[in-house]
């Protein structure tokens with residue numbers, strides 16, 4: 001397998017930390033054994049956990065005010081893939097990438113797929129972009145894409161999504177994620193029902209173009225770029241559209257796309273119940289679509305979401321296979337470092353949720369024992385599972401301390417030499 005980080009460097013760093021890790025792991029194993037939990041089973045599940053990296057997350061993000069790019073940023077999809085390989089080699093839990101078109105300009109898909117194969121990286125959900133006009137575009141998305149009053153603009157947006165399916169097929173992806181910025185800025189600007197009807201009619205055309213083994217995921221977002229109304233503003237509109245379109249269409253939950261304090265874990269439960277949970281975009285937020293690093297602000301919320309997911313697995317819920325992905329904007333950190341750390345923070349929530357004694361929790365729920373029920377969750381959340389995560393990484397050849405190895409590898413400064421900055425780069429996907 002092609003590697004970007006020297007294996008010897010990882011091994012040396014791991015050896016220097018191994019004694020300490022083994023001691024911590026043994027102590028945690030003893031503690032868990034007293035609760036009848038087999039640490040080895042949890043470590044195996046941790047090792048199996050994977051979350052996709054968004055291709056656009058590998059470049060420095062920005063706001064509408066400014067973007068402050070770092071040095072050595074990837075300038076094209078091959079370089080983004082290179083960074084994704086680094087993230088996976090060190091974290092051991094990000095073996096796939098989600099591309100975004102046309103931000104990711106690809107001349108030769110088979111070459112891209114082959115390079116990814118060499119890195120051991122898979123391609124997952126393809127993201128379309130109908131929230132920006134492309135140079136020379138004949139019909140503008142200024143007033144929307146799939147719901148635009150102009151038939152020509154709608155057709156353009158439909159065709160772009162169909163094209164994205166075609167690109168994804170060449171890469172071996174199996175789903176299309178549709179997020180649109182369609183909406184309105186003024187009360188009365190848009191007829192809510194007619195706009196939603198147009199959106200649904202357009203989505204039907206895209207749905208018809210889905211290969212049999214593909215899914216389509218709809219991503220809702222409360223506001224922005226439209227500030228008065230947004231066509232798929234919440235999980236209500238989302239699930240209605242997904243239900244209308246058919247079984248291959250499901251809802252995607254981006255954590256930052258909800259109002260602060262929304263009970264996202266309950267939305268997740270509802271989507272699971274009606275077989276409509278397509279996947280996640282993990283990130284964190286304080287105000288809105290902040291796209292902060294996963295788990296940096298609300299680790300308990302992230303744990304409670306995984307509590308629902310692990311519960312669904314425990315109950316052997318049918319057709320339950322949500323796609324996990326990060327969707328973050330890294331404005332002040334090295335994106336690779338943020339992505340490594342965030343992937344592990346999501347994995348941490350998953351592992352903690354595995355520690356919940358489901359039968360005990362169901363018992364407390366039946367007995368209406370609110371305090372013991374909440375403590376069952378809190379006790380799992382409060383346990384430091386770092387040794388399990390580190391051991392899972394070590395056993396698969398990833399780094400016990402990924403950020404330390406990343407920094408000592410000098411990867412970014414090497415890239416700064418190899419990837420001179422593009423003076424025209426302006427946005428997270430536009431490099």
Ligand code: PSV
Nearest residue numbers: 127179219221254281289327
């Ligand atoms: C815009 O909010 C957004 O961040 C959505 O979350 C999409 O997933 C992403 O852009 C890429 O289209």
Ligand code: MN
Nearest residue numbers: 219254281327
């Ligand atoms: Mn998203």
Ligand code: MN
Nearest residue numbers: 254256257289
């Ligand atoms: Mn977003």
